[in-house]
Amino acid sequence: GENVEQHPSTLSVQEGDSAVIKCTYSDSASNYFPWYKQELGKGSQLIIDIRSNVGEKKDQRIAVTLNKTAKHFSLHITETQPEDSAVYFCAASKGNNNAGNMLTFGGGTRLMVKP
Amino acid sequence: NAGVTQTPKFQVLKTGQSMTLQCAQDMNHNSMYWYRQDPGMGLRLIYYSASEGTTDKGEVPNGYNVSRLNKREFSLRLESAAPSQTSVYFCASSTTGGSGANVLTFGAGSRLTVL
Numbered sequence: 001g002e003n004v005e006q007h008p009s010t011l012s013v014q015e016g017d018s019a020v021i022k023c024t025y026s027d028s029a030s031n032y033f034p035w036y037k038q039e040l041g042k043g044s045q046l047i048i049d050i051r052s053n054v055g056e057k058k059d060q061r062i063a064v065t066l067n068k069t070a071k072h073f074s075l076h077i078t079e080t081q082p083e084d085s086a087v088y089f090c091a092a093s094k095g096n097n098n099a100g101n102m103l104t105f106g107g108g109t110r111l112m113v114k115p
Numbered sequence: 116n117a118g119v120t121q122t123p124k125f126q127v128l129k130t131g132q133s134m135t136l137q138c139a140q141d142m143n144h145n146s147m148y149w150y151r152q153d154p155g156m157g158l159r160l161i162y163y164s165a166s167e168g169t170t171d172k173g174e175v176p177n178g179y180n181v182s183r184l185n186k187r188e189f190s191l192r193l194e195s196a197a198p199s200q201t202s203v204y205f206c207a208s209s210t211t212g213g214s215g216a217n218v219l220t221f222g223a224g225s226r227l228t229v230l
Contacts, residue, residue: 001174009155036219043119043205043221044158089157093217102173103219105157 002027004092006106014114019080021109023090024072030092033066033073034103038087047088048075080113087111117141121206121222128196128229136191136225138206146209146217147189148173149181151202152224158205164189196229203227 003026013019025033034049050057050064050073057064061080066073077084087110091103121138128134140147145166150158150173160173164183178200180192189208193200204225209217 004157006157034218036221038221041223043207043223044219045221046218049218102160102163103158103217105159107155107157 002030002092002104004090004104004106006090006109008109009107010110010112012112012114013080015080015082017080019075019077019084019111019113021075021088021090021111022072023074023092023106024070025092025104026071027092027094028068028071029094032093033064034091035064035075036089036091036105038089038108040086044089077111080111082113082115085111085113119206119208119220119222121204121225123225124223125226126228128193128227130197130229132196132229133192133194134196134227135193136204136206136227137188138190138222139188140206140208140220141187142208142210142220143186144208144210144220145186147183148207148209148219149179149189149191150205150207151175151200152205153202161191161204193227196227198229201227201229 006023031052036044037047038044061078063076087108090106093103119140148163149161162181164170167186206222207219
C-alpha cells in the first residue's frame, strides 16, 4: 500500500518568513495530493490540492509543488501570519471519485509562527 | 450549517469498558469515515462507509465496529476498550470536489483515554 512520509514534524518561523513542508510517497500510481490544515480544537480542512498532471498550483500565499519522478510534493506558505499556526497534513491517493480510494496521510507538521 | 458533529468531545474509560462515538453530518454526503490520530502517525482510517447501508474496513479496524445508521449518522463502537485505543478520533464525510477527488470535511475530534 501507499506510504507517506512528512518532514519536518515541527517547524517554527518568524512572522513574514516562508515555511516549507515536504512529503514523499511510495506508490507511483497515486495521482492526487491534498493538504489539510488542523487548527487547535478543530477538524482538518482542505487548503489546497494538486493532481499529478500539474507541477505547481498556487492560491494566494499558499503553493504546492509536485515532482512525480522523485515522488515528492511540498507545501509552501509565504509571508506567514500567526493564524497560519496549525498542524498541516499531506496526503496521497489514486484520487478518483471512489470512497474506496482512500487518502493516506503523512504524520503531520506542527507549524508555529512567532509574532 | 453545522457540518460534521461528533460526540463526546472527551471520554475516559477503564480497560474493558465499552463506548460508542457518535457522528452526524448535515451536508447530504454519501461517504463517511472514522480516523484515529496518534502523535507522529497522521490520520489512520479505521472504517468507512461509501454509502448508506455499506461499511468497509480501513487500515486499523481491529477492536472497533461501526454502524451506518442512516445517511446522516455513522457511529464507532469500542466493545472492550484497551489502552492502545487511547487516541483522538475524527469523523469525516466527503463529497466530490472540483478536482474530481473526495474532499473530506472533518468533525472537531473526540479525545479518548483508556486507563
